[in-house]
Amino acid sequence: MKRVPWVALGIMLAALATWASSYLQPISALLPGCAFKRLTGFACATCGLTRCILALGRWEWAEAFHWHPVAAAAGLLLPVAVAWDLRRAWRGHPYLDLPDSWAVRMSVWALLLGTWILQVWRGI
Template identity: 35%
Template sequence: MSSVLTRRLLYWSLGLSSLAIGLVYYRFNPAQEAFFPVCVFRKVTGLHCPGCGAQRALHALLHGRFGEAFHNNALLMLALPYALLGFVLDLRNYLRGHGELPAAYRRQEVILAIFALICLFWILRNVPGLPFEWLAPVE
C-alpha cells in the first residue's frame, strides 16, 4: 500500500473513530454507566493514575462543563490543546506535501519533559491534603 493511501486511511480512521468515541462520551456518562472500563491501577493500588478521571473529564468537556472537566483530569485538559495543535499541524503538513511535524513536537527534550510532567502529575495527585487533593478526580 502506498504511503499516501496509508496516511489517508489513517486520517479517515482517526477522524471517524474520534467522532464515534465523542458521540459515546457525549451520550453516556462514565460515572453512571457500567460498560466503561475501570482503571486497573486504581483498583489494584487504590491510587490514581495519570488517566484517572479522563473519561468523566471528556464527558464534562463535551457538555461544556470546563471546570468539572479540569477537576476530573487537569493534565488531560492542559494536554488537549497541545495534542490537537499537533494533529492540525501534521494534517496541514500532509496536505502541503511536507512529511514531518514541527521540531517542537519531535525534539527529545520535549518528549522527556512531557514524560516528566506526567510522572509529576501522577505523584502529586496521590499526595494527601491540600493543594494536591485538588488534582485527584471527583469520586
C-alpha cells in the same frame, strides 16, 4: 502523491468519539473502576481520564480540567495540531522525525509523574 493527514484524521475521530461520549453518560456507571487504584488504594496517572472525556463531551471544560488537567489542556491544543497537519498534508510535506532527545523523553516522564502526583494528592 499527496500524503494522508493521519494526525488530523485521528484527532478529528477522537473529537467525534468524545462528542459521542456525551450520549453514553447514562451507562458510564457500568464501567469498571481503575484496577491500579483498587489494588493499591492510590490513583494512577490516568485516574479521572474517563470522567474528563465525558465532561469534554458535554463541553464542561472546568469539570474536565478538574478530573484530568493534562488531558483537558491537550484538548485545547488539538485544533492547533489538526491545522498544522492539514497544512503539511496540503503542501505535501512529510512527517517530521520524532525527537530523539534525552530532554524530551525526561520532560514526558516528568509530565506523567507530575500528573500522577497531582492525582494522588487530590485523591481522585
